[in-house]
Amino acid sequence: MATPIQTVMSPARYVQGKDAITRVGEFVAPIGKRPLIVADDVVWGIVQQAVETSFAEADLPVERVGFGRFATPTAIDDLVTAIRERDADVVVGVGGGSAIDAAKAAGHLAGIRWASVPTAASTDAPTSALAVVYTDEGEFIEYRFFPHNPDLVLIDTRLVANAPVQFLVAGIGDALATWVEARAAARAHADTMAGGLQTAAGVALAELSWTLLHDNALQAIEAVRAKVVTPALEKVVEANTLLSGLGFESGGLAAAHAIHNGLTAAPQAHGLAHGQKVNVGTLAQLVMEGAPAEEIEDFVVFTTKVGLPNTLTEIGLTVDDTDVLRAVADAATVESETIHNMPFPVTPEIVVDALVALEGISRGIRAEHGLPEPVRYEHH
Structure with missing residues (x-):
């Protein structure tokens, strides 16, 4: 060894x-x-x-x-x-x-x-x-x-x-996964994409990405809608591009990106951006981890305001799509996938259960906060 x-x-x-x-x-x-x-x-x-x-x-x-x-x-x-x-x-x-x-x-x-x-x-x-x-x-x-x-x-x-605002939103979805995944990889003492254990620097950059997004994402989205560059937009661009890049590579990937990769096998989700599918993976990872209720609530509220999907409905699936969800879970848990960086063994069943559970969890939180109901995504 x-x-x-x-x-x-x-x-x-x-x-x-x-x-x-x-x-x-x-x-x-x-x-x-x-x-x-x-x-x-x-x-x-x-x-x-x-x-x-x-x-x-x-x-x-x-x-x-x-x-x-x-x-x-x-x-x-x-x-x-x-x-x-x-x-x-x-x-x-x-x-x-x-x-x-x-x-x-x-x-x-x-x-x-x-x-x-x-x-x-x-x-x-x-x-x-x-x-x-x-x-x-x-x-x-x-x-x-x-x-x-x-x-x-x-x-x-x-x-x-000047690019379409949905590009920035997707980037936020991709980058929000970084800290959630690095944290899990830290608990598992897992090797990262960089080919070794985490450095404190890699983990700190992943967490900084999360912090900058929470403080600046909503203002940055408004800046892009107005086609102007503001300090909030500069911070979000750095979080999405540099910090999330360094953080995922040297901080470790876990379930969120593996579930994204699984979701590419679902024809219903074709046409969605990488970061949109990653966001559903991040919430599924939080559910799998048994994350504190407050953390899950914050994540659902924040990502709904940002405009990211956090339900199956918004990626074209339902809780009754048993065969598709199983295929997604099988693809997400193949031997080479980063889901095995989680601090506990992950089976396809665990992934299916988390994906099914997040629909009701998100709908409940959104209703409680007066946020819009999920709109079904139709792939054309």
Whole structure:
């Protein structure tokens, strides 16, 4: 048995601020001289002018390839080919989590460096040394792990303020799981995604992410609705992107993300954002843990106000979907899943029971606080 170690990992540089995209060339230039940008047409339409100007100032050529919807094995392999054809020495993923993950995975396979430029604060993918690989339909296949994090993460808060508000809300759902999962992994003395036990730093960053979200999320959502950048928005972007990224990777994942991965197998939940499904996983984890009633109540009230799903109804399921819930629970508890970082053994039955229980729990709390009843999600 190897000697136990504690470890923390992080990107080489994190850059955040209003109009940060106008300086992207300055931060990419020290990493590579022949960048390949990966961005879909919508994202490129938004950032092209700023990137081209900034790259010209930094004496960098502008080469861009498009991107589909998910980081699939084929999409990643196609990117490797594009990197080799152009002899690129750094790949820059611009846009959402899947484009960024595909760029990381392809950069790793091609043996070059990689940078993340998220255009929304919708997941903590940009900072991590792993990629989540999906099928064309968006079903979870696997995590792919890399020996290091991105050389650069650059996020422009003006782009975040101008992106649809549901992206920020989804990012809050993803980030709220970080502390709940790190806390459980701490109790279990579980190894983290960073490949060792937690450091105090990893756990503290996970908790800071939770604190910043509780203090700033509602104000940040209003800022995005108004398309303005405020200090509250800056804090939430940092919580969603940097702190949640460092916190999940060096603090440990547990049940919430495993249940998310299970939920990708439910056709009814297709089309929902990563963070929306994670939020249902976080509440299910709190129920599984037998968390204090007050903590569960706070979580349901807060996430309802934020606009995140905390019932089965809101992810297109009902308590009577026995077969689907069982399939979700089976997928969430496969041997390789992070649910086994919980401080007690988890079976599919425990997961099904928690998912069924959270419907009534959430509905009761919402009614008690005069909050809206859940609206059924319909996947089109």
